[in-house]
Amino acid sequence: MTTWKETLKDEMPAELAQEIDTFETQIGLKKQGKIDDKLFAETRLRRGAYGQRYDNGQRHDGVETRELHYPTAATKGPDTLWDAPGMMRIKIPFGGMNAEQMDVMADLAEEYSDAICHVTTRQDIQLHYIHIDDTPDLQRRLAAVGITTREACGNGVRNVTACPISGVCNDESFDVTPYSKAMAFFLLGHPDTQDFGRKFKVAFSGCKGKACGLTNIHDLGFIARKKMVDGEEKRGFEMYVGGGLGAVPYEAKPFDEFVPETEILPLAQAISRVFARLGEKRNRGRARIKFLIDKIGIDEFRRLVLAEREILPHDERWTGYLDDVRAWEETPVKEPAELTTGVSDAQFETWRATNIYRQKQKGYTTVTVALPLGDLTSWQMRQLADIARKYCGDNVRLTVEQNIVLRWVAEADLPAVYRELEHVGLAQPGAGTIFDVVSCPGTDTCKLGISSSRGLAGELHERLATRYQQFDSAIQGLRIKISGCFNSCGQHHLADLGFYGVSRKVGGRTVPHFRVVLGGQWENNGGSYGLTVGAVPSKRVPDFVDRITEKYLAEREGEQESFQAFIQRFGKRELKKVLDEFSAVPPYEMDPSYYSDWRDPREYSITDIGVGECAGEVVSRIDFDLQNAERLYFEAQLQHEEGNYQKADETAFQAMVVAAGGLVRLENQDVPDEADKVVPEFRKRFYDTGLFHDKYAGGKFAEYLFNRYEDTNREYTADKVRLLLEETQLFIEAAHACNTRLIEQASAERKAKLDKD
Amino acid sequence: MITDLHRIGIKFLTARGDDIPLTDFIPIFHAWIQEGKLEDVMIDVAEYSHVPAGPGTMLIAHEGNYAIDETGNRRGFVYYSKQEVSGDNLADRLAVVCRKNLAACKLLEAEDTFKDRLAFDFGRIEIFFNDRLNGPNSDETWQAFEPVLKSFMARLYPNTDFEARYETGDPRERFSVSVSLQDDAASAEDLLARL
Ligand code: SF4
Numbered sequence: 001m002t003t004w005k006e007t008l009k010d011e012m013p014a015e016l017a018q019e020i021d022t023f024e025t026q027i028g029l030k031k032q033g034k035i036d037d038k039l040f041a042e043t044r045l046r047r048g049a050y051g052q053r054y055d056n057g058q059r060h061d062g063v064e065t066r067e068l069h070y071p072t073a074a075t076k077g078p079d080t081l082w083d084a085p086g087m088m089r090i091k092i093p094f095g096g097m098n099a100e101q102m103d104v105m106a107d108l109a110e111e112y113s114d115a116i117c118h119v120t121t122r123q124d125i126q127l128h129y130i131h132i133d134d135t136p137d138l139q140r141r142l143a144a145v146g147i148t149t150r151e152a153c154g155n156g157v158r159n160v161t162a163c164p165i166s167g168v169c170n171d172e173s174f175d176v177t178p179y180s181k182a183m184a185f186f187l188l189g190h191p192d193t194q195d196f197g198r199k200f201k202v203a204f205s206g207c208k209g210k211a212c213g214l215t216n217i218h219d220l221g222f223i224a225r226k227k228m229v230d231g232e233e234k235r236g237f238e239m240y241v242g243g244g245l246g247a248v249p250y251e252a253k254p255f256d257e258f259v260p261e262t263e264i265l266p267l268a269q270a271i272s273r274v275f276a277r278l279g280e281k282r283n284r285g286r287a288r289i290k291f292l293i294d295k296i297g298i299d300e301f302r303r304l305v306l307a308e309r310e311i312l313p314h315d316e317r318w319t320g321y322l323d324d325v326r327a328w329e330e331t332p333v334k335e336p337a338e339l340t341t342g343v344s345d346a347q348f349e350t351w352r353a354t355n356i357y358r359q360k361q362k363g364y365t366t367v368t369v370a371l372p373l374g375d376l377t378s379w380q381m382r383q384l385a386d387i388a389r390k391y392c393g394d395n396v397r398l399t400v401e402q403n404i405v406l407r408w409v410a411e412a413d414l415p416a417v418y419r420e421l422e423h424v425g426l427a428q429p430g431a432g433t434i435f436d437v438v439s440c441p442g443t444d445t446c447k448l449g450i451s452s453s454r455g456l457a458g459e460l461h462e463r464l465a466t467r468y469q470q471f472d473s474a475i476q477g478l479r480i481k482i483s484g485c486f487n488s489c490g491q492h493h494l495a496d497l498g499f500y501g502v503s504r505k506v507g508g509r510t511v512p513h514f515r516v517v518l519g520g521q522w523e524n525n526g527g528s529y530g531l532t533v534g535a536v537p538s539k540r541v542p543d544f545v546d547r548i549t550e551k552y553l554a555e556r557e558g559e560q561e562s563f564q565a566f567i568q569r570f571g572k573r574e575l576k577k578v579l580d581e582f583s584a585v586p587p588y589e590m591d592p593s594y595y596s597d598w599r600d601p602r603e604y605s606i607t608d609i610g611v612g613e614c615a616g617e618v619v620s621r622i623d624f625d626l627q628n629a630e631r632l633y634f635e636a637q638l639q640h641e642e643g644n645y646q647k648a649d650e651t652a653f654q655a656m657v658v659a660a661g662g663l664v665r666l667e668n669q670d671v672p673d674e675a676d677k678v679v680p681e682f683r684k685r686f687y688d689t690g691l692f693h694d695k696y697a698g699g700k701f702a703e704y705l706f707n708r709y710e711d712t713n714r715e716y717t718a719d720k721v722r723l724l725l726e727e728t729q730l731f732i733e734a735a736h737a738c739n740t741r742l743i744e745q746a747s748a749e750r751k752a753k754l755d756k757d
Numbered sequence: 758m759i760t761d762l763h764r765i766g767i768k769f770l771t772a773r774g775d776d777i778p779l780t781d782f783i784p785i786f787h788a789w790i791q792e793g794k795l796e797d798v799m800i801d802v803a804e805y806s807h808v809p810a811g812p813g814t815m816l817i818a819h820e821g822n823y824a825i826d827e828t829g830n831r832r833g834f835v836y837y838s839k840q841e842v843s844g845d846n847l848a849d850r851l852a853v854v855c856r857k858n859l860a861a862c863k864l865l866e867a868e869d870t871f872k873d874r875l876a877f878d879f880g881r882i883e884i885f886f887n888d889r890l891n892g893p894n895s896d897e898t899w900q901a902f903e904p905v906l907k908s909f910m911a912r913l914y915p916n917t918d919f920e921a922r923y924e925t926g927d928p929r930e931r932f933s934v935s936v937s938l939q940d941d942a943a944s945a946e947d948l949l950a951r952l
Pocket of ligand 1: 440441442443446447448449450453483484485486487488489490
């Protein structure tokens with residue numbers, strides 16, 4: 001039987017191929033019950049395989065909660081059924097894609113998902129309804145075009161985002177693209193980013209005044225700056241830390257007004273270490289770095305980071321990436337050409353007014369392909385890839401507003417590009433306007449969704465698009481963003497009109513509502529957050545949007561008053577009055593439509609809300625190391641079975657080294673998984689101290705490792721290797737036991753200290 | 758190898774009902790889930806009326822996806838499998854997929870909401886493979902599939918001539934064959950009886 005693994009073996013980078021094989025083995029081990037649920041959940045999350053609504057096998061169908069009778073009762077995480085479909089999040093660093101990658105994305109959506117590619121607010125692509133067994137092949141096909149899904153979810157560094165027009169922008173200091181790329185790959189899989197209590201988001205912006213990079217809402221944000229140092233212009237970044245949305249939004253705090261480009265990677269590494277060491281691990285609601293900074297203060301945080309920076313072992317990559325930065329360039333496929341003749345097509349002009357941006361490079365423009373709800377079909381994706389090939393080459397970016405930007409389009413080609421986009425249903429005007437509504441997945445697929453953000457977004461999009469031309473320009477330019485719950489994935493805090501899902505009890509029934517957040521600032525990198533006012537029933541939100549926008553138009557103080565300023569001046573009290581006009585819910589008997597959500601006729605219920613996986617499972621690095629050791633041990637067994645004794649011997653030894661390395665790194669995190677480094681450290685820290693000793697067997701299990709390490713004259717016979725396999729298993733067990741003892745000891749010490757205090 | 762294919766899809770084009778808003782199918786599919794109307798493990802409804810020529814309104818099941826679909830700007834009812842399908846050979850598996858689709862079409866045509874407004878033309882069929890590894894969009898796949906199609910059609914429409922059209926077109930697109938009958942098409946019920 002042909003397999004993708006075999007077919008693509010020469011096209012995948014070896015490291016990615018190996019990682020995916022490892023994941024496939026982990027899937028196999030999980031099926032055999034050899035990995036526990038929590039650990040496997042975090043493992044798959046770190047490979048981008050996320051849970052989806054109803055994956056606990058329960059669904060409220062509008063009448064009652066019913067069981068979904070999947071073929072097996074196997075699980076892929078706590079309360080998560082193996083057979084339940086999940087979501088695959090595909091990280092696209094800085095949103096940069098090429099045509100070949102777009103083609104593959106289209107194929108994957110068609111074959112494993114539902115033929116829809118969904119662009120997210122973090123420049124990712126998400127595919128829904130994916131079976132976990134399909135994920136290794138899906139990842140291989142991505143790897144073959146240079147995309148990894150590693151660490152797309154879970155408690156790690158999420159997709160590194162950047163302005164989609166960076167490099168062609170008229171306002172930027174310089175192109176942040178190569179920096180964001182370097183940061184993404186430096187932090188990807190870095191040992192210092194593996195032990196976070198929560199996710200960590202990084203963004204780059206080319207300037208301070210515009211919105212694009214949204215550094216203010218990030219755990220770590222970089223704004224490009226130039227500075228004269230000794231008469232020479234130097235590149236660097238204004239660096240911010242501790243921003244974040246979620247239930248409790250925090251604005252990022254300035255860390256340093258100028259970090260030279262040579263320092264951004266080591267500082268990010270130092271921050272990662274401090275976060276891993278001091279960040280909250282138990283209470284996930286307070287585990288983001290913003291809470292740590294809030295607790296200890298920015299000055300103390302800065303001090304800790306700089307102290308950590310001082311002791312970091314040197315890494316060539318900190319500055320090595322600068323060669324790539326200098327070499328970075330994008331190649332247009334067409335010569336620059338301005339559009340000099342008029343185009344007598346009103347629709348083209350409407351589109352041109354909102355979806356085109358003139359690049360700083362004369363004769364070129366960017367084209368924003370506005371995607372309703374961030375969705376496009378597989379067919380559209382392929383056609384768009386062709387349009388890109390023809391007009392702009394591989395210069396395509398996803399945006400945090402869930403659109404796609406084609407860069408380096410010759411201005412003279414715009415009429416032709418418009419026609420081709422129109423032909424494939426992608427010439428929707430109004431990018432970044434009131435009907436280009438942004439929405440998170442909400443109750444459609446998210447386990448935490450409370451109200452149907454996509455249902456509401458679809459409804460608003462449809463209604464507002466038809467009336468767009470009649471709106472005053474002040475209204476046309478407003479932004480609407482919707483989240484299905486307070487977690488803010490729809491970035492509602494930054495919108496002129498933001499909404500997030502909540503529920504209310506009325507007459508003993510539950511009614512979907514949206515809480516209203518008004519006057520957020522998109523500009524200035526998401527400069528300030530909106531004012532939270534009351535909640536309106538889901539079904540009244542469109543009417544509320546009409547009312548508040550009409551009021552703004554009628555009562556603003558001159559044309560200069562922005563919506564944001566109007567909301568500030570208008571104040572909560574007045575806003576409440578407007579809100580109250582819409583807040584009443586008629587009894588069910590009078591109007592049952594209030595009791596179901598947009599585009600979901602089931603009687604509304606919140607019983608489907610599950611435990612979110614956004615937070616991932618808090619699994620420490622040692623757990624992964626021990627799991628890795630188990631996997632290697634398993635592979636060694638297979639190699640032994642296949643008669644490949646030398647390989648089995650080496651793999652088994654590596655399994656012991658990895659397990660020992662995991663323990664060593666509890667005390668010294670800089671030790672790599674190399675036998676020559678691990679074994680002496682292990683001897684010193686765990687054997688000589690007796691920490692590894694078993695109550696009955698003493699240091700016997702550790703000696704298995706030492707004996708194999710010192711045996712330079714190995715014989716690779718079936719029996720000898722079988723013996724080593726048995727020793728390896730005992731050694732890994734002893735490592736687990738040692739880890740458990742250390743955890744219990746630490747907890748007993750904590751308790752004793754608390755008692756004493 | 759097409760013998761390894763399991764990700765198979767069948768679409769029956771509409772005879773009428775292209776003007777029914779896609780959103781009108783949402784409550785129907787939810788009701789089917791409530792009432793357990795289909796044999797698959799039905800999970801949820803996904804709605805894509807906002808994308809043109811897209812998968813329309815879908816009923817997502819564990820075994821595969823059902824949809825009132827507008828791919829290619831041709832409305833029809835589609836079912837495609839996403840899991841292993843029972844059957845010793847491809848023709849048998851095709852029959853399983855077809856049976857599931859017909860069962861859904863029959864239900865849909867009988868829905869009061871769509872009375873006299875919706876009908877499928879079971880003589881206009883599209884068969885596709887959602888598997889570029891085992892069934893790429895190529896002449897070789899067509900050559901291998903043609904006899905399978907004949908044996909499947911002999912079961913679905915015995916002694917009836919049909920025309921099968923395969924065009925590679927864009928090789929990136931999934932492999933797809935259009936089948937049309939020379940004679941009048943049968944009803945879903947009759948076809949189900951033959952499978
Ligand atoms: S905001 Fe809430 S509903 Fe929306 S994706 Fe995030 S967690 Fe899910």
